[in-house]
Structures are given as C-alpha cells and as structure tokens.
Amino acid sequence: MNLDSIRKMNKGELHVHLNGLVSTETIKKIVQSESCEIPKNFDVSVDLNVLRPAQSLVDYLLPWQVLRLIPKNRGNLRIIVESAFENLKADSVSFVEIRNSVIYLASLNNISVDNALFWLIEEIEGASHKYQIRAGLILTVSRGIHTNEHLKILLQAYKNLGFPKCVIGLDLAGNEDIDPPKETAQSFMKAKSEYGLKITIHAGETGNYENIRKAIIEFGADRIGHGTAASKSDEVMGLLKDRDICLEVCPISNRLTKxxxxxxxxxxxxxxxxxxxxxxxxxxPAIHASSLSFDYYRFLCETNSEQHLKDMYLHQKKYSFLERI
Ligand SMILES: [Zn+2]
Incomplete structure (x- = not known):
C-alpha cells in the first residue's frame, strides 16, 4: 500500500473543520480580496500553515487569527466551501461531516445567525451535489464563558430554519483546561434527546482522560475527538469499548499539536x-499542507496495519452521524 493507492481508496471523513480544509492559496486570495487587517507579526506567507510540532495548542491555533477574519461575503463563502469539497474529492472522500462554529460568519457579514446558518447549509448542499459527496454539518462551540449561550443561539437558529436535515450534530472544542458553564452539559443532552442531534466532544487531546469520561457521562458523547489520553486509563478505554463510542483519531494533527x-x-x-x-x-488537513490520505499513510507508518485501512471505510460508515450511507 502506498500513498497513491491510499488516495484512491473510498473514504469517509468524520472530523474536519471547514476552515482547516480550505487550500492555503484560496485563503490567501480571499484575505487579499477582502483587504483584511492582518494582525501584527502574522506573516501570511508562512503562518497559515503548521508544518512542524507547535510549542503549544495556542501556537497550533495561530492560523485562526486570520481564518476567522473571512469570508466577508456570500461569494467568498462559496469559494471556501468549494475549495474544501475539491480537496475531499481529490482524496476519494465519498461522505463528510464538516464542522463550523457559524456565529463568526454572522458577525463578519452583519447578518443574523439564522441567516449565516442558512448560507452555510445552502453552500454545503450545493457543493455536496456538485461534487457528489454526501455531507452533513456539525455545529461547533468552544469551551469558555459563552459556550452555553452560543449553543443556545445556534440551536435557536436550527429551530427557526425548521430543523434542516443537513445539521447532524454538535461539537465542543477548544481549551480543555477551561470548564464551560455547568448548564452546558445539560444543553448538549437536551439537544440530543429533543432533536436527535448526535454529539462529538474534543476531549483527552491534552492529556486529561477525565474529560473523556465527562464527555460520555455528562455530555452524552457518541464520539470523541482525538481522545489520545484514553490510552492512560483502562477504565476509560473500557467505557469507550462497552458503550461502542468511537475515537476520531487524527494522526498528523496529534503530532503537530504535541x-x-x-x-x-x-x-x-x-x-x-x-x-x-x-x-x-x-x-x-490544509493547515498541515496535507490530506486525509496522508493521515492514513501516517497511521500505516505508526502501526504497520494495512488491514485497519482496508476496514476503515466500513468503520467510518458505522460511526457516521449521517443517515443511510
Ligand atoms: Zn478538531
């Protein structure tokens, strides 16, 4: 199995952030066309990528200082979404769950969150049709004092739009040392039971396996983003196995975030x-100047197991939040 044969394998992508999937050249063009005010000390020619292990997660997140400044119009949102799908197509991805936090889109474009969510859904559905890739949207909120408030705003927009099918789940991301307001866990659980939205939580990425347990027990997680720290606890691994909760392993990202x-x-x-x-x-992947195929390849280098790659598409289908793939 080599990179070329890996690239041709049918794939599903269950953990990818929209902004991290857009080609760097596309980002540069949009930043220029929108005359974005680039933060001091940010060098657009190099700082949009992370190619070597970052000093910390904060360092790893440097590209987002600029990524969160765009797009400032609908046309550029379309270019962003199309670039993402082009990259998926080149990697033989046949279904994808794309994550985005949406609220920044509303404030950048002076539109309501309902409208921003509507824009994004329309663009994803358009690209899904054009590139023949099944797609769903996972709404991301970040850990912080506003987590619950943001979640409520997003869920209200989802309700106002009539529960669009494209929205398939919720995601909690960000600094794991920050606890979101305590009502947040309940809000996740409620969205799961009331609307049938699935839950994935970034947890155990920075060494704390208790966050994985919390994600499962308190937030109702169906999958865990990264979960690398689970390996330190037999009990947490037992919990994942017994409840059939799938880890979203991102080999290249895990090395670059340390x-x-x-x-x-x-x-x-x-x-x-x-x-x-x-x-x-x-x-x-685009931040890493990489792609899902490179993650497969890295996995192969780490484990020497071709069989897991051969079985991967079935696993991706089994644990996907998309229905009937
Ligand atoms: Zn992530």
Missing part, C-alpha cells in the same frame, strides 16, 4: 490492542 510527543508511539496502537473503536480523520 498531543502525542515526538518520541512517543501513537496511542492508536493501544486502542487497537484494547478493541477501542476508532476512525482516522484529518482535523485540519
């Missing part, structure tokens, strides 16, 4: 040994 240290083995080997369900995902 979720997995340079001289450590990737914990996916421990997950394999303990029958913990997982899928391979790419997180922010």
């Amino acid at each position: 979720a997995v240290g340079e001289y450590e083995d990737h914990p996916v080997k421990i997950f394999i040994a303990n029958d913990v369900p997982f899928v391979i995902c790419s997180d922010n």
Whole structure:
C-alpha cells in the first residue's frame, strides 16, 4: 500500500473543520480580496500553515487569527466551501461531516445567525451535489464563558430554519483546561434527546482522560475527538469499548499539536490492542499542507496495519452521524 493507492481508496471523513480544509492559496486570495487587517507579526506567507510540532495548542491555533477574519461575503463563502469539497474529492472522500462554529460568519457579514446558518447549509448542499459527496454539518462551540449561550443561539437558529436535515450534530472544542458553564452539559443532552442531534466532544487531546469520561457521562458523547489520553486509563478505554463510542483519531494533527510527543508511539496502537473503536480523520488537513490520505499513510507508518485501512471505510460508515450511507 502506498500513498497513491491510499488516495484512491473510498473514504469517509468524520472530523474536519471547514476552515482547516480550505487550500492555503484560496485563503490567501480571499484575505487579499477582502483587504483584511492582518494582525501584527502574522506573516501570511508562512503562518497559515503548521508544518512542524507547535510549542503549544495556542501556537497550533495561530492560523485562526486570520481564518476567522473571512469570508466577508456570500461569494467568498462559496469559494471556501468549494475549495474544501475539491480537496475531499481529490482524496476519494465519498461522505463528510464538516464542522463550523457559524456565529463568526454572522458577525463578519452583519447578518443574523439564522441567516449565516442558512448560507452555510445552502453552500454545503450545493457543493455536496456538485461534487457528489454526501455531507452533513456539525455545529461547533468552544469551551469558555459563552459556550452555553452560543449553543443556545445556534440551536435557536436550527429551530427557526425548521430543523434542516443537513445539521447532524454538535461539537465542543477548544481549551480543555477551561470548564464551560455547568448548564452546558445539560444543553448538549437536551439537544440530543429533543432533536436527535448526535454529539462529538474534543476531549483527552491534552492529556486529561477525565474529560473523556465527562464527555460520555455528562455530555452524552457518541464520539470523541482525538481522545489520545484514553490510552492512560483502562477504565476509560473500557467505557469507550462497552458503550461502542468511537475515537476520531487524527494522526498528523496529534503530532503537530504535541498531543502525542515526538518520541512517543501513537496511542492508536493501544486502542487497537484494547478493541477501542476508532476512525482516522484529518482535523485540519490544509493547515498541515496535507490530506486525509496522508493521515492514513501516517497511521500505516505508526502501526504497520494495512488491514485497519482496508476496514476503515466500513468503520467510518458505522460511526457516521449521517443517515443511510
Ligand atoms: Zn478538531
């Protein structure tokens, strides 16, 4: 199995952020056309990518200082979404769950969150049709004092738009050392039971396996983003296995954020040994100047297991939040 044969394999993508999937050249063009005010010390020619392990998660997030400044019009949102789908197509991805936090789109464009969500859904559906890739949207909120408030705003927009089918789930992301307001967990649970939205939580990326337990028990997580720290706890791995909760393993991202240290083995080997369900995902491939195929390849280098790659598409289908794929 080589990179070329991997690229041709049918794939599903269950953990990718819209802004991290857009080609860097496209971002540069939009930044220029919108005359964005670039933060001091940000060098657009290099700082839109993370190619070496970052000093910290904050460092890894540097490209978002500029990514969150665009798009300032509908046409550029279309260009962003189309670039994302073009990259998926080149990687033989046949279904995708795209994450986005939407609220920044509303404030950048001076439109309501309802409208921003409507724009994004229309663009995703248009690109899905054009590129023949099944697609769903996962709404992301970040950990912080406003998490619950933002979640409520997004859910209200989802309701106002008549529960669009394109929206398939909710995601909690951001600094795991910050606890969101305590009502947040309940809001996730409520959205799951009332609207049938599925839940994925970024947890255990920065070493804390208790966050994985919390994500499952308190937030009702159906999947866990990264979850690398699960390997440190037999109990948490048992919980994942018993409840059939799938980890979204992102091999390249994990190295670049230092979720997995340079001289450590990737914990996916421990997950394999303990029958913990997982899928391979790419997180922010364009930021890494990479693609899901490179993540497959990295996985192969880490584990030497071709069989897992051969079975991956079935696993991705099984754990996808999309219906009937
Ligand atoms: Zn992520």
